[in-house]
Amino acid sequence: MTSAPTVSEDSGFAAWKEDARKRRTKNWILLGATILVLLWCIHDTIMFDTDWERMGVLGVGTAIGRFFDIDWSLLPRLVVPAIETLMIATLGTILGCLFSLPVAWLGAANVTPSKLIAYPIGRFLMVLSRSIHEIIWALLFVGAVGLGALPGILAVAMRSVGFISKITAEAIENIDSKPVEAIRAVGGNQFQVMYYGIVPQILPVIIGTIIFEWDINIRRSAVMGLVGAGGLGLLFFRQMAMFNYGGVTLVVLTVLLLVALGEVVSHFARKAVI
């Protein structure tokens, strides 16, 4: 025997129904608004901004096809920039580590010299480093110290500070405070407390992070040359300017090879450390 359940006036069923209706209306409005915004974006960017004249299977196909005719004659000229790219990444990472030390010290809540002044400064520097793109850093340093590998190294270093110092600061915040207390109790000074009590605890995390950052920095230093800051990027830029698409492909392949190499090295290096 099934019959429609009787619902009393004050059961709240009516209120629930009213709520559900409102929710449905709200969802429809949200969906409609989202579609409108999407259409607006597509119209203004893709529809309006694209050169539809050159589109066509043949045109696009030949344009892409040009890249597959690899210009192997460029190979001997790739060696030096490739090595330079690795050097920029390595020196940039080391310099970045040195810059990260004071930043991590300022920005770690449990060791910062002052929570009111130093801590916000440290945190701000971390954000600053990461919020500015490596190309922008490179442009800044090319402007400051001229063309060459040096601005690339500085740019990579500045861009590395954010990540390394943030991870370091977090590692410092998570240490076991008991050994620190012991070093204080034997009469150790501030440096000794950090060097004997804190550093051994955070070292594996830090080294892992540095290797990871070096891996990323190979990618970064490969594009530094686009703004004149050394490495493979400069060669890439030149091939592009000469419309030598086969050369561009070869440079890209070299970057790929370097990045893969970095990946392999960092994988084994991190395994060895941790």
Place this chain on the structure above:
Amino acid sequence: MRHDLVSNMSGGAGITRSGLAPPLLDVQGLGVRYSANGPQILKDVSFSVSGGDFCAVIGPSGAGKSTLIRCINRLVEPIEGSITLFGQDVRKLQGTGLRHMRRRIGMIFQEFNLVNRMSVMDNVLSGRLGYIGPFRSFFKAFPKADVDHALYLLERVGLQDHIAKRADALSGGQRQRVGIARALMQRPELLLLDEPTSALDPKISRDVMGLIRELADELHVPVLCNIHDVELALETCNRIIGMQDGYKKFDGPTAGMRKQDLDEIYSMEVL
């Protein structure tokens, strides 16, 4: 009646003190609270420690034993009272002065407080940090005399076969032996023990306390030891300070301690 008992006991403590010589450590009217509105952890605690004392601080959990020990080398800052150690006012010390005071005080911790990722040898040598300069600290290049002394101490605590191992590769009892060697590495003039056995099993606890007792006697170092194992305290120590709820309830030689004194100290737990 309680008042009588306490005053009798503190009078009795005078027997262990060495006659006319001023005590090594003298604490008067010590008070501690961790925050301005927090509960007062220690209330008007006064006692002194001299030459041959191996003094246990006993009492129920939360009585302030650990806080009391930590006040002596200022790991905890008291709010009132005075602490006179080696003739100096500990509460007035700052910076270098405080570090120089701390390096004369060896401390052994409940959870050993070793640097786990460092070798046993480096952990022991770190007891010398108060005496070595920045260059030696940076390169972990301790003077030969220190290394020799560390080897001697490691042999004395029975760890001569574990010198190069990492501290976290040892068992609890072995780790505490590293802690003992580190404290003795300071050539301390006073040893503070903060629950040195509560992370160890009963058999190992007795071994460790026996070892500390033996070394302290041999080196003539007075000991102030906070311990919750009453039996072990009575076995090892020649003097007892009883704490309860931040007050000192008993102070006297172990030999003069009666069953009712113990009941008095632990009366809170009965309630």
